[in-house]
Amino acid sequence: xASRLNPYLSFDGDARQAMEFYKEVFGGTLTLNTYADFxxxxxxxxxxxxxxxxxxxxxFTLMGADSPPGMEVxxxxxxxxxVSGDDDAxxxxxxxxxxADSQVSVPLDKQMWGDVFGMCTDRFGVSWMIDIxxxxx
Numbered sequence: 001x002a003s004r005l006n007p008y009l010s011f012d013g014d015a016r017q018a019m020e021f022y023k024e025v026f027g028g029t030l031t032l033n034t035y036a037d038f039x040x041x042x043x044x045x046x047x048x049x050x051x052x053x054x055x056x057x058x059x060f061t062l063m064g065a066d067s068p069p070g071m072e073v074x075x076x077x078x079x080x081x082x083v084s085g086d087d088d089a090x091x092x093x094x095x096x097x098x099x100a101d102s103q104v105s106v107p108l109d110k111q112m113w114g115d116v117f118g119m120c121t122d123r124f125g126v127s128w129m130i131d132i133x134x135x136x137x
Contacts, residue, residue, distance in 0.1 A: 002085060002087075003083060003084065003085035003087055003090060003091065004061060004082075004083070004084050004085055005081065005082070005083050006061040006062065006063060006081075006082050007062060007063070007079055007080075007081065007082070008063045008064060008065075008079065008080045008081070008082040008129055009062070009063070009064035009065075009078060009079055010064065010065060010066075010067045010071075010073050010077070010078045010079070010080070011049070011064060011065070011066050011067065011073060011078070012066070012067060012073040013045070013048060013066055014066075015048065015049035015052055015064050015065055015066040016032060016049050016052075018064065019032065019049070019052040019054060019062075019064055022054055022062055023054055026054065026056045026058065026060055026062070027056055027057065027058075028054050028055050028056030028057060028058075028060070029054070029055050029056075030052065030053070030054045031052065031053045031054075032049055032051075032052050033049070033050050033051045033052070033113075034046060034047050034048060034049060034050060035047075035048050035049075035050045035066075035068075037050065038050055038112050038113045039112070044069050045066070045069065048066035049064070049065050049066045050065055050066070050113075051063070051065050051113075052064045052065060063082055077127070079127070080119070080126075080127035080128060080129050081126065081127070081128050081129070082128075082129040082131065083128065083129070083130050083131070084129075084130070084131035084132075084133065085131075085132070085133065086132065086133045086134065086135040088116075088132050091130055091131075091132045092108070092132070094130060095108050095118055095120075095130045098120060098122050098128045098130070099118065099120045099122075099128075101122075101123045102120040102121055102122045102123055103120060103121045104118070104119070104120045105119045105120060105121070106118050106119035106120075108130060114134070115131050115132060115133050115134075116131070116132040117129070117130065117131045117132070118130050
């Protein structure tokens with residue numbers, strides 16, 4: 001898989017409704033995963049969306065999620081740029097450059113869903129997410 005760059009939207013408990021609305025607008029295939037799908041037993045707000053992805057026939061990809069408890073969602077911090085794929089070296093290179101002199105909120109590391117993931121806000125105030133998946137065989 002080639003690397004993909006797309007917007008990633010954050011919601012305050014209404015990600016399912018928002019992503020279903022965007023599917024109505026743009027068409028395509030919508031995949032929804034809840035916190036219960038990946039989280040430990042007793043995770044708060046288990047039916048909230050941990051990750052949603054809308055892929056359209058026009059080539060659009062839109063991702064989103066409900067913010068975890070304790071993370072405030074407000075205009076200005078509700079969108080990030082996501083770079084994802086399975087080219088480990090390239091994606092780690094992007095991370096090293098983007099995270100230099102940045103505010104790292106999630107260090108690049110293996111996550112509960114199996115990918116290597118990191119999140120930072122670069123020196124220009126842009127939020128970035130890097131997600132490295134295992135290569136498809």
